[in-house]
Amino acid sequence: MDRRNFVKLVGTASGGAVTGACGRQAEEIIPLLVPEESVPVGAEQWHPSVCGECSAACGTLARVMASEREIEVDGELVRQKIAAVKKLEGNPLDPVSGGRLCARGHASLQSLYNPDRLRGPLKRVGPRASGQFEAVSWDDAIAEAARALTGVDPDRILFLARAREGVRAENIARFLDAIGTPPATSIGVGDFAAEREASERVFGRSGLPLYEIQDSTLVLSIGADFLGGWTSPVLYSRRYGHMRQGRRELRGRLIHAESRFSLTAWNADRWLPVWPGGELALALAIGHVLLSEQIADAPASVVSIFADVDLEQAAAASGVPVEAIRQTASELAQASAPVVVAGASMVRQNSADAVAAAAALNWLLGCVGKPGGVTPPTEPLEALARQPGFSGDWSERLEQAAVVLVDGVNPAYNAPASQSALAGAETVISFSPFLDDTSAFADLILPDHDPLEQALLEVPAVSPSPSFAAAGEFVAPLYDSRPTATVLSELAEAAERPFEEITVEEAVSTLHSAVESAGSGTSASDFEAKVFQDGGWQGQPSRKPPATPGALGTFEIASKQAGVVFQAYESPQFGSGSGANRPWLQELPDPTSSALWGLPVELDPATAARLGLVNGDNVRIRSEHGALEAPVYVNPAAIPGVVSMALGQGHASYGRYASGRGANPMVVVGAAHDERTGCPAMGPTPISIEKIAGGARLVQFSRQDRDLPPHRV
Amino acid sequence: MAEQTTQQAEQGAERTPQWAMAIDLDRCTGCEACVVACASENNVPTAGEDQAAMGRTKHWIRIDRYYEGEFPDIKVKYRPVMCQQCDEAPCEPVCPVNATYQNAEGLNVQIYNRCIGTRYCANNCPYTVRFFNWFAPEWAAPLNLQLNPDVSIRPAGVMEKCTFCAHKIKRAKLDADAEGRELADGDAQPACVQSCPAEAMVFGDMSDADSKVAKQLGSGRSGQLLESLGTKPRVFYLEKAD
Amino acid sequence: MKGRPAARAVRLEPASAARLSCTSLWGEFLVSLAMLSALLLLVVQTASASEQPIGFSHTAHIEKASMQCTDCHEGATSRDSAGLPSIRKCMLCHQFIATDLPEVVRLSEYWERKHEVPWERIYGFAKTAAVQFRHAPHARAEIACSQCHGDVASMTVAVKAVTHTMGSCIQCHRDNSATDDCLACHF
């Protein structure tokens, strides 16, 4: 009972009289500004938009209604009538979302209305990562950023961006061309570098293949948690639903191989627990057994990689018994429409090879380009082909960079080792709308609009047909933020470099000419109107000649690591960590542990028993790279000796809901990476575990892991 | 209920839809999209860590998940659980002020402003799907801009729960009325059903034999949660077919 | 009521209320108590009768300028809420018409400050009542505006001519055989 509450309590006794006499509510006394245009009260409008949470780029519909907010204008508090987004739903016309949306998509609304969004550009005043900034004007901020950019060797400028294809990426590419800097790179988060590299080898095409699981009778997924995240969770969930119950009298089956009991493993008829890093061995072993049951005319280059596999050795390395491998292979061989979904939801040191070997199984099964099989990647939309590719040497480039520009990624969180480089760079410029782990290192923060506040055109990572999702502007920006494309053009102007921004409208008309050449017969204006009305465009599924495998290379099976290992994974609700500042997601039970407002370290029961740990005890996890402390959740489905932890918490800075909450598993994982692509790995990392007193609490929505035995014991 | 409604239809009386939901557990992936969609649609506030630690979060819909077996032969059994909209709802008779009742369309209704807060209904709900407003809900500005004006903000001290998105049903009816047509199957979609990526949930009028939900109920896999209690839920689960 | 299944009869039907009320001394006492408090409420309300920032005359606009209610309260027949017009709408005419009237001068003062007129609401429901009122269906049912708002056309500054209580809502719903399901309004 503090003083404030006491006053409140005493106040209620006499309070009735006061409010009764007052008559008018406080909100009516604050003047209401005349709006720019009238927003009808009590009427709803639906505007198409594009979800910016993950690479799937789902087309969405935003429900917009009149609302009111209080702002300060010239020191006076006034009310302002605004159009506010009330809800997001999937856009039924969008080929990816099909009118559906995942938890993260719904919660992206809390990015738009997050109380911790930056109100305008900021300039650092304290030491790096101290969080001390002062507000500056856009003019000053841009002038200062331009000075920083012009003063250095263009090769020492590094632009870190999200791996998303679209107008934004195109503008970034144009800007970097203008200042003579190498292309932007993503940081190995959500860019599926391993999958893309494997696709080049296995299907001879760049991009991501599309798995037609909706028509499959048996799906084997190796390393791809396609229901809990991965490339396009909504699209694959829709297809999964159809596979199970969408066809008359035909129920597809799912076998899932992963080192974690993920959402996809939940749904599988059988889960093959693979030792982390053993996915390659498993794929090779299954292929080897399939060869003996040869069912399709597979290209020789594919057959060769499976021919010389030592089954016993591969089984040992994967942690899956030979018997289970044989059974899985024979089920695949017998299935009428099998498919192998190959992915690396958790990147390993051999992920590109593992994905390639798993994807190559589809050649053995003869399901490449078949219904219910896998469709090799289609050609990207030419006008927008320039997405920030992932370059494996990004961290070295970061070390040497004088100026670092960061847009849409959070290296300080996802690759904690990069913090020293960020701290050492001459200038760090961030476009983040939040004071997150990385923008805390920035000298200048030039906050972007929220995706819902700007025109967008994005190309989904995978789509049933060539398509893009597009959105016009429909709500006014809440704050003094600016779209990054505009800022880039202003930067180029200030630096006196030739830069021509491509707007979404221009991109649409460029794309129209591409479509027109295919003979669609619509006029440019009709096309544009339809794009913005429907929220995008989709073409006919391409009928390219069947793909052929490229050079697959050699595959080496590494033996299983001994001891207890640690792996990090992208949680279904927080993704790579960006969801942590949405209260809805913080209060959404973690599927595995049912944890709220925090994420535990997941241990198997045997290891937990050995260390004397029960749910809620705190541990210190130590690897050669670093240590973290977190509460424990004893996961009945964890592989003995494999300790997992979801990404999401452990932000040093990310607003009131995420800052200082929980631990960042990447601290322990360290800087290991996929050897072919350089993509940062998420384990396995050898660790030691030690029980500690006190620490953070484990808040669970449901504390019962099991439906208790129905009868007395 | 259903029989009577059929009779009415035969007599040509004005049709009263009988709302029901079917959840296909063979499709449900446990992704929790419905949980956030529900919170977004229905102005369900978050409780914060301290209150969550006490078990005071509000999840009008939740995923109950239970592990079965031991590693490596482990399975997980899960299902979305929301107010089951029982025909014989145990929560209804115990409320001393009639703040909760079943309406003619089979909705188990909670009238917020009638509630005096005995919390008896929540105790007597075998599904534990009723949630109490321990404090007045708060949204840090500008999160309040998201609030749906179609759904009342519940004051402190009253009970709340899944309404089958009664406001969306209402809206669908008014829209149909304004357009001078009958309510069609699929016009009214609760937020959870609308969002479900795996299309596991179907909602509609179970007294209409042609509705999607009626067809799902006849699929042979249909059952109810805690069926033996005789609460006659309007939420039907189509069990996994393996 | 026709569409209600018989099983619902078990539920408390407010019909029984009419029968029970006023049959006992106890009832009479309470009714007189209620009347007394209603009177008191009326006195209090009249005493604190709202003063609008601008003495807007409904009569002048309806009778003299032959405007319709829906010219300003646009949503009254088509949307959830009738809506108060923005000053933008007032100024469409009053930039040119009757600019010298003192009330119009006050209006343009607001306009110059870019502020809406802080009209005082005279109808509406307390937030705690959790009432979701929709204008459109009432308009479709051909309920005249005056039924709930009185004869506004003859008023200068609108005054609360009809007290909206749950009793008055229910009474009208019953008279018109509209639904008396609580959920019709409270959700």
Next chain:
Amino acid sequence: MDAIPTTALTPDSGHASVRADLLGRMRGASGPYLAGVAVCGMIVAWALFAWGYQIVNGFGSTGVRRPVYWGFYIVNFVFWIGISHAGTLISAILRLTGAEWRKPVTRAAEAITVFCLMIGGLFPLIHISRPWFFYWMLPYPNERLLWPNFRSPLFWDLTAILTYLSGSVIYLYLPLIPDLAELANHSKGAKRRIYRALSLGWTGSDRQWQALERSMKLMAVVILAIAVSVHSVVAYDFSMSVMPTWHNTIFAPYFVVGAIFSGIAALVLVMAALRKMMGLERYLREVHFVNLSKLLLLMSLIWGYFTFSEHLTTWYGNLPSEIRVFQIREHGLFGMLFWTMVACNFVIPFVLLGISKLRSIPTIAVSSAAVLVGMWLERFLIVVPTLSTPPLAAAWGSYAPSWIELSITAGTFAAMVLLYLLFVKAFPIIAIWEYDDGVRAR
């Protein structure tokens, strides 16, 4: 029953001296008495503050949570309503059976009833989160055409408790009338006028005596029925639900037995305290304690039998949802409380009261205190374990009271003591005329 020897009364207790003695004890206030009133008053004030805090800040300031939506308040409610059975029931039974030894005991018992009901009846008000709408539970004609739900056990509760309270007030008041007249004769000024008014013109005529006797007999019968029904209705709050182990046919009689059991224990404790503090050894003699202890032992046995039956049937029935509650209640955290309850309610009374050598006023008082603790625990173990283990395991939870509930609980015990302290100074705690009667009968 009337074979109880009246020799328990001292031979020298003449009419005049008894009257003078008992009236004398009402006058003046010692230091410890005033200190007691002050301390209790402060605790009650603190509890009222806690209640206010709860109302202003929201019900969330208590420790109640999902799924344990009922906590200490309902436990206290059942506990106090249970104790309230002390008076009326015991005094009515003894009055109807003509047990002469009852005479110094009845007033103390009846006062317990009224005070406990006042306190217990307050708990539903404290327990609901919007107490300002409490009147919605009353059936009154209103323009909204809304009625309370007559099917709700909580409505039955309200009806039953209001009936019981009014009945027991009358039952306490009737035998007070002759004493009030006596008091009026012995006091002056305003006090005299008040006592005079309260005595309703009592002159002591034969007609009045007959009317009093008749109405008391009638009230004794009526109150017996009400008392049994009240606690049955309290039990129905639980047994009408669908919750595992609550939905139980044994609950109504089980609760009535428990109520009488705790009522006797409370009465014994109050008597022991009065005897010690007011020096009433002359009136409240060992025989009263011994007789009551026999009743207590009997109730302990019946309680033990009911508890055994309840648990046996649950265990044997082995219904999945019930057996979980059973397990959670008999083991672990709740298990400790459970076995404490068994010790308090059965083992201690059985040993201390069953073995005649051990039976004395102190041991009887100790057993009674144990029984009160045990019975409070019993109610806690009925309310909380069931609620924390609802049928769907995913919704299981726990409960711990906050300072608010603890303060209010402490406050109600203080309120009980306070009311009693005030009562003994305003009214003779032993019915003078009845006692007189007893003496005269001898």
